Amino acid sequence: MSDQPRIDVGLNAVIVAVTDERPRVLTLRGPDPADPEGRAADLLPYGPLDPGGDRTLELTLRGWVRNQARLELGYVEQLYTFGDRGRLKGQPLEGERLGAEPSGAWPRETRPPEAQPPEGEPRTLSVAYLALARERASRTPAGVHWQEVYAYLPWEDGRKGRPELFDRFLVPRLETWIRSAGSRRERDERRDRAAVGFGLFGSDWDGDRVLERYELLYGAGLVPEAGRDRGITSDAGDLVPGRPMGADHRRMLATALGRIRGKIRYRPVVFELVPPHFTLLQLQRVVEALSGVRLHKQNFRRLVERGGLVEGTGDYESDTGGRPAELFRFRREVLRERRAPGVGLPGA
Amino acid sequence: MSDQPRIDVGLNAVIVAVTDERPRVLTLRGPDPADPEGRAADLLPYGPLDPGGDRTLELTLRGWVRNQARLELGYVEQLYTFGDRGRLKGQPLEGERLGAEPSGAWPRETRPPEAQPPEGEPRTLSVAYLALARERASRTPAGVHWQEVYAYLPWEDGRKGRPELFDRFLVPRLETWIRSAGSRRERDERRDRAAVGFGLFGSDWDGDRVLERYELLYGAGLVPEAGRDRGITSDAGDLVPGRPMGADHRRMLATALGRIRGKIRYRPVVFELVPPHFTLLQLQRVVEALSGVRLHKQNFRRLVERGGLVEGTGDYESDTGGRPAELFRFRREVLRERRAPGVGLPGA
DNA sequence: CCTAATATGCTCAATTTGAGTATAAGTGAG
DNA sequence: CTCACTTATACTCAAATTGAGCATATTAGG
Numbered sequence: 202m203s204d205q206p207r208i209d210v211g212l213n214a215v216i217v218a219v220t221d222e223r224p225r226v227l228t229l230r231g232p233d234p235a236d237p238e239g240r241a242a243d244l245l246p247y248g249p250l251d252p253g254g255d256r257t258l259e260l261t262l263r264g265w266v267r268n269q270a271r272l273e274l275g276y277v278e279q280l281y282t283f284g285d286r287g288r289l290k291g292q293p294l295e296g297e298r299l300g301a302e303p304s305g306a307w308p309r310e311t312r313p314p315e316a317q318p319p320e321g322e323p324r325t326l327s328v329a330y331l332a333l334a335r336e337r338a339s340r341t342p343a344g345v346h347w348q349e350v351y352a353y354l355p356w357e358d359g360r361k362g363r364p365e366l367f368d369r370f371l372v373p374r375l376e377t378w379i380r381s382a383g384s385r386r387e388r389d390e391r392r393d394r395a396a397v398g399f400g401l402f403g404s405d406w407d408g409d410r411v412l413e414r415y416e417l418l419y420g421a422g423l424v425p426e427a428g429r430d431r432g433i434t435s436d437a438g439d440l441v442p443g444r445p446m447g448a449d450h451r452r453m454l455a456t457a458l459g460r461i462r463g464k465i466r467y468r469p470v471v472f473e474l475v476p477p478h479f480t481l482l483q484l485q486r487v488v489e490a491l492s493g494v495r496l497h498k499q500n501f502r503r504l505v506e507r508g509g510l511v512e513g514t515g516d517y518e519s520d521t522g523g524r525p526a527e528l529f530r531f532r533r534e535v536l537r538e539r540r541a542p543g544v545g546l547p548g549a
Numbered sequence: 550m551s552d553q554p555r556i557d558v559g560l561n562a563v564i565v566a567v568t569d570e571r572p573r574v575l576t577l578r579g580p581d582p583a584d585p586e587g588r589a590a591d592l593l594p595y596g597p598l599d600p601g602g603d604r605t606l607e608l609t610l611r612g613w614v615r616n617q618a619r620l621e622l623g624y625v626e627q628l629y630t631f632g633d634r635g636r637l638k639g640q641p642l643e644g645e646r647l648g649a650e651p652s653g654a655w656p657r658e659t660r661p662p663e664a665q666p667p668e669g670e671p672r673t674l675s676v677a678y679l680a681l682a683r684e685r686a687s688r689t690p691a692g693v694h695w696q697e698v699y700a701y702l703p704w705e706d707g708r709k710g711r712p713e714l715f716d717r718f719l720v721p722r723l724e725t726w727i728r729s730a731g732s733r734r735e736r737d738e739r740r741d742r743a744a745v746g747f748g749l750f751g752s753d754w755d756g757d758r759v760l761e762r763y764e765l766l767y768g769a770g771l772v773p774e775a776g777r778d779r780g781i782t783s784d785a786g787d788l789v790p791g792r793p794m795g796a797d798h799r800r801m802l803a804t805a806l807g808r809i810r811g812k813i814r815y816r817p818v819v820f821e822l823v824p825p826h827f828t829l830l831q832l833q834r835v836v837e838a839l840s841g842v843r844l845h846k847q848n849f850r851r852l853v854e855r856g857g858l859v860e861g862t863g864d865y866e867s868d869t870g871g872r873p874a875e876l877f878r879f880r881r882e883v884l885r886e887r888r889a890p891g892v893g894l895p896g897a
Numbered sequence: 898c899c900t901a902a903t904a905t906g907c908t909c910a911a912t913t914t915g916a917g918t919a920t921a922a923g924t925g926a927g
Numbered sequence: 928c929t930c931a932c933t934t935a936t937a938c939t940c941a942a943a944t945t946g947a948g949c950a951t952a953t954t955a956g957g
Contacts, residue, residue, distance in 0.1 A: 208558050208600050210674060250632075252556045252672035257633045282630040282676050284598075284606045324600035326558060326674070328630050397885055407888040482934080500915065502936075523934025524922040537745055540755040830903080848946065850905075871903025872953035 210250040212262050213329040213450070215280065215457035216272070217350070218336030219474045222486045224350040225336060226454060227270060231344075233447035235429060242447030243348065245454070246270060250328075262330050270345050276333040276473045281456050283449060284326040331457045333473040350458060351493075352444045353451055356399075357411060357458065359493045370441050372401065378421040408492050411459035415452060426451060462492050467541035469510060472531040480518050480526035481505065488544050501544075509535045510542055558598040560610050561677040561798070563628065563805035564620070565698070566684030567822045570834045572698040573684060574802060575618060579692075581795035583777060590795030591696065593802070594618060595675075610678050618693050624681040624821045629804050631797060632674040679805045681821040698806060699841075700792045701799055704747075705759060705806065707841045718789050720749065726769040756840050759807035763800060774799060810840050815889035817858060820879040828866050828874035829853065836892050849892075857883045858890055 216227040226245075233242035248265040255261045263274050336347055351358040355366060375395045382388035392402070398413045400406030418441055419427045425445040428435030445451060464470050465488060474487050485501045505511055511529040519525040535542045564575040574593075581590035596613040603609045611622050684695055699706040703714060723743045730736035740750070746762045748754030766789055767775045773793040776783030793799060812818050813836060822835050833849045853859055859877040867873040883890045 208556060208598065210556050210558065250556065250672075250674075252634075255634075258630075279629060281627060282606075284676065286600075286604050324598075326598075326676075328632070328674075393885060404885050405888045409889075480935090497915070497917095498934095499917085499936080499938090504914095519923075521934055522924075523932080524924095524936080526935055537741060537752050540753045541757075828904090845946070845948095846903095847905080847907090847948085852945095867954075869903055870955080871901080872905080874904055 207323050209323050209325045211325065211327050212248050212250055212258060212265075213327050213453055214246045214262055214266055214274075214332055215329060215453055216246065216266065216270075216274070216332045216334055217457065217461065217474075218334045218347065219487045219490050220336045220347070222490050224458075224490050225347040226350050226353075226457075227272070227334075227341070227345060228348045228446070229269075229345045231447065233429075235426070235448045237432070243353075243444065243450070244447045245329075245450045246345075247327075258328060259330070262332075266332070269342075271340065271342055272334060274332045274334060276470065278331050278460075280329040280331045280453070280460060282326060282328045283453070284324070286324055327453075329453045329456065331460055333461075333470060335474065335476065348444075350454065353446060353454055354411065354415065354458065355443050356414065356441070357408075357493050359406070359408075360489055360495050366442055367399075371399065374423055374439065374441065375399070375401070375421065378423075408494060409459050409463045411462065412452070412455045415455035419452075424451070458491075465491060465543055467543040469531065469535065469542050469544075471544060478514055478516070478528040478530055480521070480528060481511070482521075482526060484511070484529070505544060508542065509538060510544070555671050557671050557673045559673065559675050560596050560598055560606060560613075561675050561801055562594045562610055562614055562622075562680055563677060563801055564594065564614065564618075564622070564680045564682055565805065565809065565822075566682045566695065567835045567838050568684045568695070570838050572806075572838045573695040574698050574701075574805075575620070575682075575689070575693060576696045576794070577617075577693045579795065581777075583774070583796045585780070591701075591792065591798070592795045593677075593798045594693075598676075606676060607678070610680075614680070617690075619688065619690055620682060622680045622682060624818065626679050626808075628677040628679045628801070628808060630674060630676045631801070632672070634672055675801075677801045677804065679808055681809075681818060683822065683824065696792075698802065701794060701802055702759065702763065702806065703791045704762065704789070705756075705841050707754070707756075708837055708843050714790055715747070719747065722771055722787065722789065723747070723749070723769065726771070756842060757807050757811045759810065760800070760803045763803035767800075772799070806839075813839060813892055815891040817879065817883065817890050817892075819892060826862055826864070826876040826878055828869070828876060829859070830869075830874060832859070832877070853892060856890065857886060858892070 214227070218225050218227075228243045228245060230241050231244045232239040233244070236242065246266060246269055248261070248269070250258065250261060255264060258279075259277055262277065266272055266274055341347065356364055356371060358364060379388055379391045379395060382391050394413075394417055396402040396404040397407070398410055398417050415424070418424050422428065422431075422435065423439065423441045424443065425435060425440055426449075429445075446454065461470065471484060471488055471491075474491075475484055481502050482498070484505065485496055485498065488501075489496055506529075509532055512532045514528045514530055516528045517525040518528055562575075566573050566575075576591045576593060578589050579592045580587040581592070584590065594614060594617055596609070596617070598606065598609060603612060606627075607625055610625065614620055614622055689695065704712055704719060706712060727736055727739045727743060730739050742761075742765055744750040744752040745755075746758055746765050763772070766772050770776065770779075770783065771787065771789045772791065773783055773788055774797070777793075794802065809818065819832060819836055819839075822839075823832055829850050830846070832853065833844055833846065836849070837844055854877075857880055860880045862876045862878055864876045865873040866876055
């Protein structure tokens with residue numbers, strides 16, 4: 202119908218690898234589209250969609266990742282399409298829920314913005330993809346880096362127990378945020394969201410709710426992006442540790458990590474991230490790195506071995522620091538045998 | 550970069566309800582965009598994205614569903630963005646994999662189309678949403694219908710045991726398709742896909758693989774859409790029973806059903822589809838309707854009751870045909886207590 | 898009062914988990 | 928060469944979950 206402002210469509214890639222037991226994501230430095238002054242920020246690889254280009258979006262994505270990062274992608278899946286207006290320049294209102302809600306949502310009473318967000322400017326739609334790669338298969342060009350995922354989302358790494366920053370930063374800040382709610386109803390709602398999201402006040406920690414946590418922190422003004430999008434200079438002391446990203450890319454990263462954590466349980470995606478031959482401990486470390494929790498070694502072995510996910514090669518790896526470990530490979534036939542072959546984390 | 554052809558963006562809604570123990574989807578009759586002659590077909594509600602319109606895509610969607618179908622949506626979640634070129638007019642080549650792959654994909658060697666699909670025509674991106682509704686909350690306007698989901702995907706309903714059409718149509722047709730592969734490698738691959746998808750040759754049936762099954766049938770030329778998109782008039786005798794839809798809307802429906810089936814297991818989405826008060830058998834019937842399998846009554850009750858998902862109201866429903874059944878309601882607190890509250894189907 | 902239909906309570910064995918204990922097979926220091 | 932230490936791998940055991948079925952309760956209708 203309307204034809205005036207036009208719509209720009211781009212593709213983003215969250216490319217994840219695990220090296221040295223650390224999940225990493227491919228980023229590049231560039232001017233932050235959401236920053237009024239265009240200061241440099243970490244960004245996810247991005248490319249415009251050429252309407253006359255490749256036949257599928259996925260091919261387009263593979264193509265420019267190949268060019269831009271000299272990287273051949275293996276597993277790729279579509280993550281989410283981000284398309285809220287003002288998402289790159291916008292000003293979410295206090296108390297209003299953010300737009301992108303990959304996990305599904307019930308309606309909320311949304312107060313109409315008092316000043317309508319800028320019309321006339323082009324609307325940008327970003328189709329974000331998740332890709333899994335074996336890192337360092339390639340040398341990254343200048344400006345392209347494999348950054349640690351948990352540098353951006355430090356509260357997600359619970360492998361050494363609940364991170365210290367929970368008690369030092371998160372919980373006090375969240376409590377302040379809860380208390381500062383306008384009404385009793387809103388306070389209860391904030392309390393619930395914080396409890397469910399961060400496993401506080403008696404709720405269990407649910408590793409998959411990565412996006413929920415990021416959005417909560419954003420909504421509470423505890424990440425720099427929130428201040429940036431509202432045109433406020435935040436007091437650094439009020440911010441939760443964690444490296445920001447440009448535009449809404451940290452939201453995309455959170456979406457990706459949540460997706461991986463969910464999927465690892467019922468699809469054999471881990472094997473995209475380990476070399477073709479691996480010891481069971483190596484495999485376990487990768488799963489732990491992604492899920493952010495430590496696992497019981499013997500049970501992990503039982504699960505993965507008796508579940509038919511792997512098979513021994515007969516070869517052994519000897520520089521383990523102890524008894525040599527057998528090398529295993531992914532057993533592809535499991536796809537035919539079991540309905541949902543994954544590695545089953547605790548609480549599944 | 551390129552600016553010539555331009556990109557059109559639209560929103561599609563797969564609106565699902567369950568009435569009389571049958572899952573239904575809201576459709577309307579209209580000219581099929583993929584049919585060269587524009588013949589009428591069943592279509593999902595669709596609306597263009599107005600770049601200057603609502604702040605979020607979801608609000609836009611809710612808005613025109615309200616107008617077009619006089620329906621107020623409850624739960625809404627983004628499904629997938631379909632954006633392959635030629636998807637509404639196109640001609641996937643024999644043996645080539647379809648573009649949209651919500652479940653994630655490894656690269657495939659794709660033979661480049663011999664005749665490049667038509668350039669210059671606008672590329673259409675459709676962001677598809679899943680919405681759950683309590684049917685008949687509204688009177689549908691003319692041309693809008695609640696159709697049975699299993700009219701479009703009859704092979705998905707296994708509540709009365711494996712549907713008869715498996716042996717009468719599907720298996721023989723699939724076997725022909727497998728045999729007609731060009732190479733041994735391709736034959737094995739087809740066989741595997743059929744086995745995993747439809748639970749043949751010793752594999753288990755996996756209810757969630759709805760999209761995989763539809764795409765397999767499409768690729769095998771067993772649904773009318775395949776012939777339509779290739780410009781071939783198919784022999785009706787070679788087609789699997791099941792009502793077609795216009796454009797790629799049946800693919801969207803399949804994506805939606807798969808998503809619901811997956812999600813019902815770890816999120817309390819069923820409660821969106823039943824009235825606020827319900828008997829446990831009613832609830833069970835809805836779960837069965839969506840998942841396409843029968844469940845053990847006593848175990849279902851145990852799961853849902855002792856899992857804290859529901860609580861009795863003290864009221865009773867008496868026209869059950871037997872002993873009156875207690876009415877239950879959804880226990881919202883479960884969200885705070887359990888990590889993944891769903892109804893757990895067999896084989897979870 | 899008897900029969901059919903549905904609801905609801907309870908049992909029981911088979912599996913699956915969570916958490917250890919025990920033993921094997923390497924390394925490097927002394 | 929032996930000991931201390933490290934990692935790998937094999938087993939055990941109790942608790943929890945699941946799949947399947949039996950038994951009893953409560954209604955309606957002849």
